[in-house]
Amino acid sequence: MKLLSGLLSHDRQADRVVPPSGFTAQLTVFTSAAMAFLAVFALALSMASGRLADRWAGALAGTATIRISAPPDQIAAQEAAVLSLLATTPGIRSSRAIPPEEQTKLLEPWFGPGLPIDALPLPRLVELTEGPGGYDGEGLRQRLAAEAPGAVLDDHTRWRRPLAVAAERLRFLGLLSLALIAGATGAMITLAANAALSANLPVIRVLRLVGAKDSYIVRAFVRRFTLRALSGAAAGTVLAMIGVALLPRADEAGGFLTGLGFQGLGWLLPFVLPPITAIVAFAATRLAALRTLKGLTR
Amino acid sequence: MKLLSGLLSHDRQADRVVPPSGFTAQLTVFTSAAMAFLAVFALALSMASGRLADRWAGALAGTATIRISAPPDQIAAQEAAVLSLLATTPGIRSSRAIPPEEQTKLLEPWFGPGLPIDALPLPRLVELTEGPGGYDGEGLRQRLAAEAPGAVLDDHTRWRRPLAVAAERLRFLGLLSLALIAGATGAMITLAANAALSANLPVIRVLRLVGAKDSYIVRAFVRRFTLRALSGAAAGTVLAMIGVALLPRADEAGGFLTGLGFQGLGWLLPFVLPPITAIVAFAATRLAALRTLKGLTR
Amino acid sequence: MIAFEGVAYNYGGGELLSDVSLRLAPGSFHFLTGPSGSGKTTLLKLAYGELLPTSGHVTLFDKTVRGMTRDDVALCRRRIGVVHQDCQFLDHLPLTTNVVLPLTVAGRSADAGNLTELLKWVGLGSLGSALPPSLSGGERQRAALARAIIMDPEVIIADEPTGNLDWEMSLRLLTLLVELNRMGKTILIATHDLNLIRQAKAQVSTRVLRIKDRRLQLAGADL
C-alpha cells in the first residue's frame, strides 16, 4: 500500500534521474500493448465459446425426450399415462408434450415446410427436465415399459453433445491462450525491466555515489515501468476492443455461434487487463531493481 | 544470398566482439519462443476451422434435394420422371435417389432408431449435384411442376450454412491472430535489437576506433540475433506442437469438429515458423544496425 | 572521521593492500600517492564504503562499515563528497542538474547563487546547460569536483582530480580545496602529480601517504 501510494505520488525529481526513453521503454510499451491486444481476443474467444458451451450444455443437461409410437387410437392415452407417470417420478422437475407445430419446425430441414404432419403417424414427443438430484433412468425405462408400451426414453444428448464438446474445447483453448499470454507478458516485462536496469547501471552507480538510497532508485525505475506497462496495455486493450466490436456480427449465423464479441457486462471484463499488467510490471520491476542493486557494490 | 552465406559461415572472431548475453538476448530468445508458441496454436485453430468450413461448405455447395410427396401409387413414377428430367437438365452433374436406409439415418436423432419408415408416407428424396456452370433453378422448378407435380426443389443450404459461416469466422479469427502475432514478433525483435544495439554503443565505438568496417560490426550483431530468434522460435514451435499433440482428441465429437491438431502434412506447416522468425530477425537487426551505425560519428 | 585499522584487501587474487592503518582527523589534508596499479583507488573505495575490507576494520563517522546497511552507507555518502577517477554523470541531464544531484537525492534544493559561483570557480560558468557527453575530459573532472562539494560535505575524497587538467586549472582547484580545508573539511586526494603536492605543502600543512609494497607509508622529505 505504502509502495503503491509512493508510486502514485508525483515525484518528478526521482523520475528524471532515469533516462526518459530508449528502446527498452518502447519495447515495454509495445509488448504490453500487443499482449493486451491478443489477450482481449483470446478473452473474447473463450467467452463466446463459453456462452456457446453453456447454452448447448444447458439445453442438454437434464433434459430428455420420451418418444411414443403407438396406433393412433392409443397414442393420446399413452401420452397421458407417460405424463402422469413422470409427474410422480422422483428427480424429474417438469415435463411437457411437444406440440405438433414445434415438431414440424424440428423436421422442416428434412422434409420442407409443407410436411403434412397430421397425415403422418409420427411419434408423439414428451420432453422432461431433470431435477436437482437426477432420476433413475433404468427405473424409469422399466416403468414406462409397463405403463406405456409404446414409449421409448431417449436422453438424446448424443445429438447435440458434439457441439457442446467442441465449444468446450474452444473455451479451453481460449483460456489456455490467455494463460500463455499472461505468462509471456510477465516474462517479457521482467526481461525488459532487467535489460533497462543493466543498460542503466552507470546511472545507478552515480546515484549510489551521491548518496541515493536504494528505495529512491527503485522507485524511479518502478514508476517508469509501471506507467509504461499501464499505458501500453490500455492502448492495446482499447484497440482490441474496437477490433472486436468491428468484427462481423454473428446474427446471420443464427443460434449456432453467439458472435465473438462480448455481451453486456462482459464488455467491462477486458478493462481488468491494464491494471493487471501494471501490477505485474510493478512487481517484476521492483524485484529486478532490488536484485540488481543487491548485486552492485555499495 | 551473399548475406545469408556470410551469416552462416562460421566467424567466431566476429561473434565474440559482441557481448555474449544479457537480458536483451534472453528477451529475444524468449519473445521468439513465446510468439512461435502462440502462432502454432493460432495456426492449429485456423487450420482446423478451415478444414471444418471446407467440409461443410463443400458438402453444401452445388447440392440440392428434390422432395417428392405423392400418393403411394404415383410416387415411384414421379421419382423416375424427376430423375430422367434431371439427367437432361443442363448444369447438373449427377443425381440419385436417397435410399430409405440413408433417410432413416438422417431422421434417427428425431425419431429414434426404431422409426417404421416403410409404414410412413414419407416423401422420397432425390439428391442432385451441380455441374460446373450451375443450373437454372427457376427453370428447373417450372419443369418439375409440369412433369412431377409432387416434387419440390430444396437447395437446403439453409440448414448447414450457419455452421459453415461459424467455422469460416473461426478461421478468420485464427488468421487474424496469426497476422497480429507475426506483426508483434517483428516489432518486438526490432525493438530488442535496437535496445541491444544502444546498450552496445560503446562496443561499436571501440570497434570503429580500431578500424572495423560497418559490415563486420553489422554481421556480428545480425548473426547473434538471427540465431537467437531461430533457436527461440524453434523451441517455442516444438513445445507448442507437443502441446497441440497432447490436446484431447476430437474423435468422440464425431464429425462436428475435426480436432484442433494438424492433419497429415499439416504437421509440417509449423516448421516454417522458425525460419520465418529468423528471416524477420535478420532483416530487423540488419536495418537497426545499419541505422545505428549511420547515426554514429565515423 | 575515517579510520582504517589493520585493513587488508584483495580482489580475489593476491593481496593488494596489507595491514593499512590510517586516521583522517577532522580538518586534516592528506595526499595519497603510489605507482599506477598500486591500489590508490582501492584504498579510496574502502574509505567511502564502496568496498568492504577483506580483513581489519574501516570506521566511517564512528560506525564500522561492515555493520552498516546499504541505507546507512547512502547516508554516509551525503557527508562525503567523492570524485571518481572516471567521472560518471547522468548523461541525459544537463550539467547543473548533475552537479546538484547530491542535493536532489537527499530531498534538498540547491541555492542558485551558490551553484553559479561554484561553477564559475571551476571554469564551467558557461556550460551549465551542456550535457555531460559533450564535455571535454578536463571539464568532466571539474564538474565532478563541483558535484562532490556542492552539498558541503564534511569529507572530500578525490581520485586524480587533475589528471586531465592543465597546470593553471589544477592550481585553481587546489586553491579551492585548500580554502575548504581551512573551513574545516577533511580532505583526501589521490594523485601522481608531485608538483601539485609540493604546491599544496606550501599553502597548508598536508601529509603525504604512499602505497609501496602493499603497505601505506608516510612520505616526507623526498618530495
Added chain:
Amino acid sequence: MIAFEGVAYNYGGGELLSDVSLRLAPGSFHFLTGPSGSGKTTLLKLAYGELLPTSGHVTLFDKTVRGMTRDDVALCRRRIGVVHQDCQFLDHLPLTTNVVLPLTVAGRSADAGNLTELLKWVGLGSLGSALPPSLSGGERQRAALARAIIMDPEVIIADEPTGNLDWEMSLRLLTLLVELNRMGKTILIATHDLNLIRQAKAQVSTRVLRIKDRRLQLAGADL
C-alpha cells in the same frame, strides 16, 4: 600523412577552432597543448576522421576526409593508432584480446611474442587475462596505448596518454614513443604535462603546438 588546411570546427554553437593549418610530415613528433576545453580532443578527432571539419579540408594519406566513405575511414584507422582520452574497451573480453582487437578486425592474427613483449613494456605483463573493468585508471591508459601500436601503424595519435600515470611510468611510455618515432612513425600527442614535453625535447626533435584563442600556434621557447 595528415594535413589540415584552413580547418574550422564548431559543435553547433560558437566556433571552437578557426583557420587551423597543419602538416604532419612522415616521421615527425608533435605535441599538442592548450587549456582544458580549448579543443585538443576535437582537433585529434578531426585528425583521424571521426569528425568532419565545418569548413576547410582535412587530408588523410592524401585523401580528403570529406570524400571518404565509412569503409574508407575504417581502412584509414588501420594505419592510425589512436589512444582516446577516455579509454574504452570491450568489457567482456580479456585484456590481450582487447589489445589485439585492431588485428582481429582487420582479419590478421597476432604474433604472440610481440604481444607479450609489448604488454611487458607497458607494465601489464601479468594482467593479460584481466577484464578491462577490473583495471586501474593508469592500467587502462597503458592498455589503450598497447592497442594503438600493436598493428604497427604509420601514425600514432594519443590524447592525454599519461593523465593517470606516475612519472616513472610516463617516462617509460615516452621512451616507447620515442623509439617508435625513431623507427619512422609519425606521432601526435595531446598533453598538459609540460614535464613530459621537456623530457621528450631532450630526446628527439619535437614540435609543440598550442591551441590559443581558437587558433593553432607553434609554442617554443617558453617551455
